[in-house]
Amino acid sequence: MRVVRLSLRNFRSYPSAEVELGAGLTVITGRNGAGKTNLLDALYFGCTGRSARTTNDRELVRFGEKVTRVEVTTEADDGRHELSVGFEAGEPKRLMADGVRVERLLDVAGRPLVSVFLPDRLELVKGTPSLRRAHVDQVVAALWPARTATRRAYAQALAQRNALLTRVRAGHASQASLPAWDRELARHGIGLMADRAAAIDAVAGRFPAIAADLGLDGEPAVAYRPRSKASDPDGLAAELAERLPSDLERGFTQHGPHRDDLALTRERRELRAYGSQGQQRLALLALLLAEREAIAATRDAVPVMLLDDVMSELDRERRGRLVELLRSVGQSVVTTTDIEHVPGGEGNDVTRLRVEDGVVIADGAAEAA
Structure with a gap:
């Protein structure tokens, strides 16, 4: 599945735009501040129903306007599909798939996977473990969509146990029902840990070679770091029971998969603490590319890669290697201030777009105004 067309109205800096994307590599050029990143965000918004840059949808509406709308046309073996997202401040977001309103685009079968x-x-890389946990769960969902139910079931059981802890701590409930919730939480927790471990195993074998190709030396590695040592529900339930006094004192569950982490390392040291910003960028890029390969090997779907200003900190050799990886499979959209920063970007098989102050220009012809 690939994205054929992107249409947007009143999205960030764009009054309107109509963009045709290539089947392989699309390169978007323009000066800093011209709107290249906004175009990528619009594509992400249209495919997922959320922004890649902000959690506040009001920031997506062009200044002075009230409503924004993004439409994405995709193409697959069964034909073309239409996705759309409309947002107006104070109103529920309107998500549509082939003309039918849906609750979440993420559940739509005709939606392309997107990695940004x-x-x-x-x-x-640098932030809190919660960001990395959420990312791992997104990888699980991309690899095995049906397994998202395990994470939801764990979250519901965790909320119930925490609510009970609060009532017991306040003297409004008995501890007698806590063991039952420990077992319920442990059952879903072991499943969640197994899903996360399997996802990172699928990525970990690909990560070192890709990272090295991009210039990250020193034995780069990625590993899943579960908080629990348990291998079965009984073991995790026992760990929860051991920590009950502390949980009651704090009023929430302090142990379990909701405290897991993902480690990106170089020379066996975490890049979060010991890596330079350049090394962290390379590790993140390698992680996304390794995930793309893992998903392509597991499913009949290759995520669309959206890469913003990724070439600026790579030398020409590494830029060339990155372009080779991007062009080897699937569809990619890359932004740059200079087409020469994308080796082969001037080839006939590359779709080129230029952005100038809210206007997208393709092959010298204005496509939006």
């Missing part, structure tokens, strides 16, 4: 690299995403 933005400079802001370095927080995935």
Whole structure:
């Protein structure tokens, strides 16, 4: 599945735009501040129903306007599909798939998978474990969509146990029902840990070679770091029971898969603490590419890669290797200030777009105004 067309109205800096994307590599050029990143965000928004840059949808509406709308046309073996997202401040977001309103685009079968690299995403490496846990769960969902039910079931059981802890701590409930919730939480927790471990195993074998190709030396590695040592529900339930006094004192569950982490390392040291920003960027890029390969090997689907300003900190050799990886399979959209920063970017098989102050220009012809 690939994205054929992107249409947007009143999205960030764009009054309107109509963009045709290539089946392979699409390169978007323009000066800093011209709107290249906004175009990538619009594509992500149209495919997922959320922004890659902000959690506040009001920031997506062009200044002075009230409503924004993004439409994405995709193409697959069974034909073309239409996805759309509309947002107006104070109103529920309107998500549509082939003309039918849906609750979540993420559940739509005719939706392309999307992987995005933005400079802001370095927080995935440098930030809190919760960001990395959420990312691992997204990889699980991309690899095995049906397994998302395990994470939801764990979250519901965790909320119930925490609510009971709060009532017991306040003297409004007895501890007698806590063992039952420990077993319920442990049952879903072991399943969640197994899913996360399997996902990272699928990525970990691919990560070192890709990272090295991009210039990250020192034995780069990625590993799943579960908080629990348990291998079965009884073991995890026992760990929860051991920590009950502390949980009652704090009023919430302090142990379990909701405290897991993902480690990106170089020379056996975590890049979060010991890596330079350049090394962290390379590790993040390698992680996304390794995940793309794992998903392509597991499913009949290759995520669309959206890469913003990724070439600026790579030398020509590494840029060339990255372009080779991007062109080897699937569809990719890359932004740059200079087409020469993308080796082979001037080839006939590359779709080229230029952005100038809210206007997208393809092959010298204005496509939006």
